[in-house]
Amino acid sequence: MSQKNWQILSKPPEKVVRQLQTQLNIDQIAATIVAQKGYTTPETAFQYLQPSIEQLHDPMQLHDMDKTFERLTEAAFGGEKIVVYGDYDLDGVTSTAIMVEALEVLGADVTAYIPNRFLDGYGPNIDAYKRLIDAGAQVIVTVDNGVSGHEAVAYAMAQGVDVIITDHHEIGPTLPEAFAIVHPRHPDGHYPFDDLSGVGVAFKVAQALLTDGQPVTDKSDLPTEMLDLVALGEIADMVSLTDENRTLVSWGLKQINDSPRPGLSALLKNAGQASNQPIISETVSFKIAPRLNAVGRLGDASLALDLLLSQDADTATDMASQIEAINAERQEIVEEVFGAAKQIALSEEHINDQVLVVAGQDWHQGILGIVASRLVELLHKPVIVLSLVSGSYKGSGRSYGNFDLYTLMGNYRELYDTFGGHASALGLAISETNLARLRDQLADLPALELTQQAVDVNMMLTTQELTTTVYDALTLLEPFGTGNRQPIFEIQNPKIEKAITMGSTKQHIKLTLPNQIEAVGFNHPDWTGIVVKPKNVSFVATLGINYFRGMKRLQLLLTDVAIPEVAENDAHKKFFAQVYKFIYSHQDLNFAQNLDKIAKLLHITKKDLNIMVQVFIELGFVRISDGGFVKIVPNAPQKALSSSVTYQKFLADR
Numbered sequence: 001m002s003q004k005n006w007q008i009l010s011k012p013p014e015k016v017v018r019q020l021q022t023q024l025n026i027d028q029i030a031a032t033i034v035a036q037k038g039y040t041t042p043e044t045a046f047q048y049l050q051p052s053i054e055q056l057h058d059p060m061q062l063h064d065m066d067k068t069f070e071r072l073t074e075a076a077f078g079g080e081k082i083v084v085y086g087d088y089d090l091d092g093v094t095s096t097a098i099m100v101e102a103l104e105v106l107g108a109d110v111t112a113y114i115p116n117r118f119l120d121g122y123g124p125n126i127d128a129y130k131r132l133i134d135a136g137a138q139v140i141v142t143v144d145n146g147v148s149g150h151e152a153v154a155y156a157m158a159q160g161v162d163v164i165i166t167d168h169h170e171i172g173p174t175l176p177e178a179f180a181i182v183h184p185r186h187p188d189g190h191y192p193f194d195d196l197s198g199v200g201v202a203f204k205v206a207q208a209l210l211t212d213g214q215p216v217t218d219k220s221d222l223p224t225e226m227l228d229l230v231a232l233g234e235i236a237d238m239v240s241l242t243d244e245n246r247t248l249v250s251w252g253l254k255q256i257n258d259s260p261r262p263g264l265s266a267l268l269k270n271a272g273q274a275s276n277q278p279i280i281s282e283t284v285s286f287k288i289a290p291r292l293n294a295v296g297r298l299g300d301a302s303l304a305l306d307l308l309l310s311q312d313a314d315t316a317t318d319m320a321s322q323i324e325a326i327n328a329e330r331q332e333i334v335e336e337v338f339g340a341a342k343q344i345a346l347s348e349e350h351i352n353d354q355v356l357v358v359a360g361q362d363w364h365q366g367i368l369g370i371v372a373s374r375l376v377e378l379l380h381k382p383v384i385v386l387s388l389v390s391g392s393y394k395g396s397g398r399s400y401g402n403f404d405l406y407t408l409m410g411n412y413r414e415l416y417d418t419f420g421g422h423a424s425a426l427g428l429a430i431s432e433t434n435l436a437r438l439r440d441q442l443a444d445l446p447a448l449e450l451t452q453q454a455v456d457v458n459m460m461l462t463t464q465e466l467t468t469t470v471y472d473a474l475t476l477l478e479p480f481g482t483g484n485r486q487p488i489f490e491i492q493n494p495k496i497e498k499a500i501t502m503g504s505t506k507q508h509i510k511l512t513l514p515n516q517i518e519a520v521g522f523n524h525p526d527w528t529g530i531v532v533k534p535k536n537v538s539f540v541a542t543l544g545i546n547y548f549r550g551m552k553r554l555q556l557l558l559t560d561v562a563i564p565e566v567a568e569n570d571a572h573k574k575f576f577a578q579v580y581k582f583i584y585s586h587q588d589l590n591f592a593q594n595l596d597k598i599a600k601l602l603h604i605t606k607k608d609l610n611i612m613v614q615v616f617i618e619l620g621f622v623r624i625s626d627g628g629f630v631k632i633v634p635n636a637p638q639k640a641l642s643s644s645v646t647y648q649k650f651l652a653d654r
Helices: 014-024 028-036 042-049 065-077 090-105 126-134 150-158 198-210 224-236 243-258 262-270 281-298 302-309 313-345 365-379 405-415 432-443 468-477 570-585 595-602 606-618 645-650
Strands: 006-008 081-085 109-113 139-143 162-166 180-182 356-361 383-389 392-398 416-422 425-431 455-457 489-491 498-502 508-513 517-521 538-548 551-562 622-625 629-632
Touching: 014 028, 014 042, 028 042, 028 468, 065 081, 065 139, 065 162, 065 180, 065 198, 081 090, 081 126, 090 109, 090 139, 090 198, 090 224, 090 281, 090 302, 126 150, 139 198, 150 162, 162 198, 180 198, 198 224, 198 243, 224 243, 224 281, 243 281, 262 281, 262 302, 262 313, 281 302, 281 313, 281 365, 302 313, 313 356, 313 365, 356 365, 356 432, 365 383, 365 392, 383 425, 392 405, 392 432, 405 416, 405 425, 405 432, 425 432, 468 538, 468 551, 517 538, 570 595, 570 606, 570 629, 595 606, 606 622, 606 645
Parallel strands: 006 455, 081 109, 081 139, 139 162, 162 180, 356 383, 517 551
Antiparallel strands: 383 392, 392 425, 416 425, 489 538, 498 508, 508 517, 538 551, 622 629
């Protein structure tokens, strides 16, 4: 992004801001941002800032909730064997935990089944259903899945096993013929809020079961002990934190802060959470969710479920340590696959694809969604990443901006073995033959409207205005997330006292501003030029707190930066071209062993030759192999010399 994509939001009328300030007793900056979000009267602003029981909807309004309530109550009291069939991501695991806990309260004979990503795949699996039914299942309740499971559901129903589907994913042209389908967007339903996640739907079922289907008038009427799980699943699944989701997540986060489950306490300790550090939506997004999701990505997500359900601190500590090790392994695999996928994505064959489909062999299936997300961030277009597994390509897709990738890819359903998801994310399996057909069809698409999302900036602040007091005032607006964006501020040309890169590949930056304020940016190697010339740089950022050694210090998280462009030097371009041609013609020459000779041939110093080769490596033009041979990277995309940090540091001013 660049500065032209920053949009300063309109400032609300002073009268509105003053009224919110005085009547709600909030800070001026907080009042301004509340008004910018559309809450311009004290009444609506109070409802936004203080989520209440009145904002929750009656679960009995959900389609088929009456049938679900009656059947599960009958099964629980009748001693029938109930199986909760979940999913391996955090929304699915928390959904499973809630449904199991609710049915256990009723005294039901209930067990959980978390499908294995690699053996069962996503959603109802007919072989898994057969095993569960053979083991005595009489009722199967799906959570966070089911609306695409026609075959497995039909099999179970034919065996006399009632299947109750609770789901929130996109509904296809037809629905399975289940006993009941509870879905906030059911075509025959009239539920007033359509953006519950899987755990949100599971909680509404639990609420109905544990309140005997009666309306609630007080928070104490709810199964509040489950709200922490709701907060985890909804934040992880990035549903809109508006309407009743805001109430459920707000209360759930408060519960985690006040009385965390043993498993969450152990997990957060391993994640470096300070004892005085509050647990907010960001904590879930960056510390809890990646760790618990890693379990299902690399293996059996039952470990994550066991951690959440554990009531024993010692057992929870042991499981949290296992999860920490799994997450570290997941990070290593992501970097390896991302590097390989990026090379394909930037090749001449794919660089101009409107919808990028990257396919590889032996890439770990569990992390393909993460890799797709990082490629979207890099390339600013929808991306699908697939891996060849047992003769079939399986993987995940992620969209860019507001583009509905699910609808587009749904036009080719006849090519897929499996397909599911929603507007911004999907999963599919496809044969090698049909993958070639899919690529051909995507190549013939008319120009897609992929608009780069603008950064909505709430206001400009000076470094003097950046204080922990401002941050504390903004915490009233938590939880932040989809539908309730964290405030973003523009800082124009601040004094940068120090600038460094971080990370194994120097892909992160940290800027030190006056008053010991730090600004950090992650996974943006294109920003590292600031380190060379930390002047005339503006940026937009959100506010956070760094808790270190018991100290509380303001820290900014960079959303976007505007760096002055370094002018291209025509003489440099010409000379670099000569060196590149020499490398191209001498790829059989060991540079490490012949550096002096090569430098003399090119009439440059050995130091400058080293620098120039490093610039080529940074730009992806060449690579070093076999202890000193410099090899040309085929089909490397063009890049300006000035985009290399090494060039800016050593050669730009010469």
